[in-house]
Amino acid sequence: DTAVSQTPKYLVTQMGNDKSIKCEQNLGHDTMYWYKQDSKKFLKIMFSYNNKELIINETVPNRFSPKSPDKAHLNLHINSLELGDSAVYFCASSPHHGAGATNEQFFGPGTRLTVL
């Protein structure tokens, strides 16, 4: 009965490769997010989708492309991976998206991406 799940948990790949991370939530939430946490634990939002519609795109390189086939899924595809992409990527969801984003967010377990 996992609320927010991500696959894979670990991803080790070579520079220049293309990879995808998948996220699914079974909470019935309308809004989903992708965050990047760097080695210093700084957590920064990358994207936000509400009912499959892109709401937030935070100056992320266009090598990163999110895709939301339905409101329960938000996948992240990364092209031409670079060393600086190494980080932990977290998916999250919240009940709905409105002014002020007052709802708590539920986080997945994270995907640790290592680019060699």
Next chain:
Amino acid sequence: SQQGEEDPQALSIQEGENATMNCSYKTSINNLQWYRQNSGRGLVHLILIRSNEREKHSGRLRVTLDTSKKSSSLLITASRAADTASYFCAAVGQGAQKLVFGQGTRLTINP
């Protein structure tokens, strides 16, 4: 710009003691949230305090908010070894649609 900034960056105390972490932010907020992250895990929401609230409690947690100083504090009373984790504040700016996290406080509870 980064909203939440935690202080101290690391805190180590004995089990049973109280732990206090502080958070400062830069602009007007709609609300401020605190999250816990255990090592190698995702973040877990602890408590949300709205801009018109000054104090909120949840079990052993007490959060205060001072909008005049643009600061918040999280107090964990009677700490336990299981409280060992990183704690993050996240601010939601007025009219904003996202959480902006600080770098967190790493709390270690020694048995």
